[in-house]
Amino acid sequence: MALLRRGLLAAALLAAGLTAGLIATPSAAQAAVGDGSPSDTNIAYYGRWDTTNGAAYVPGFAGAYLETGFTGRTVKIRQRNAIDLFYSIDGAAWTYIQNVSGTVNLTPSALASGTHRLRVSYRVVAGSYHGDAVFQGLVLDSGARTVAVARPARLLEFIGDSITVGTTSSQNALTAYGWLTGEQLGAAHTQIAQGGACLVSAADGCVGMADRFLRVNTTAGSALWNFNRYQASAVVINLGTNDVGHAVSTTTFQAVYTQLLRDIRAKYPNAAIFALKTFTGRYAAQTQAAVAAVNDPRTFYVVTDGWLPSGGLTDNVHPNDAGHRAIAARLAPIVSAQI
Structure with a gap:
């Protein structure tokens, strides 16, 4: 009878776990801890x-x-x-x-x-x-x-194109302004960016980061990202440099940027959101108008005039290491003040 009662109790607990949506078993999770496997929770x-x-x-x-x-x-x-x-x-x-x-x-x-x-x-x-x-x-x-290593209390997310990727800098993402800003503030960080990307998914194939922000990776139609995996403390957007070369109208750009800001707010209710004026100045008025349209006290338009020093570009568009360091030095206190 005792064995029967224990068996019934185990069955009841299992049923309750399945009802609650518990799929992974505790023993499987515990077995991975410390062994260096991808599912090791110490990583x-x-x-x-x-x-x-x-x-x-x-x-x-x-x-x-x-x-x-x-x-x-x-x-x-x-x-x-x-x-x-x-x-x-x-x-x-x-x-x-x-x-x-x-x-x-x-x-x-x-x-x-x-x-x-x-x-x-x-x-x-x-x-x-x-x-x-x-x-x-x-x-x-x-x-x-x-x-396990202590995890930073804050995480910063940077959405952009090749500038945010760190293209032409010495170590790509590791020497780009987003990585440098996160390191300077002692925060975790990630760059949701792709070289050549636009804000708007253009008819000629330009990758639209307004869509990819919602996804696991840069592939069109890839799975939607589970935003319960982490919550960003701040999101920094630097988009618009490439759209002008893909026939994106100012009207479309402003409408899509406005929707992106709303999507970010829906996914990260408590984040500070920063919309940077592109360093080329492209779509600046539309970026500022999008920020005004959402009328959100935690969403900011950031004027970046003068951030890039003389000699801070590798070419006409991409910052070099010195340029990225200069951007991070200007951006970090702005982000820090809001988080």
């Missing part, structure tokens, strides 16, 4: 990561990264196919490795014994990951484990 993922396949996590935009602590003297990363990536251990300068695949040793010289900290971000070309950006986990020393 923190920042940005839009597709976690549909529990054995292979895929970042969807520039500026996504992962972070964890680990014990032992070595760490390796498992990659499916060839990829270029950046990594940093214990806050050291970023190391860039190219065309690596399989189990990749990130510690060719063994570390001192103890607890260490790892960050990994994949290189981007024109907003897309260069190579096969599929993270399949970490390999640690025998008896070693991952260790």
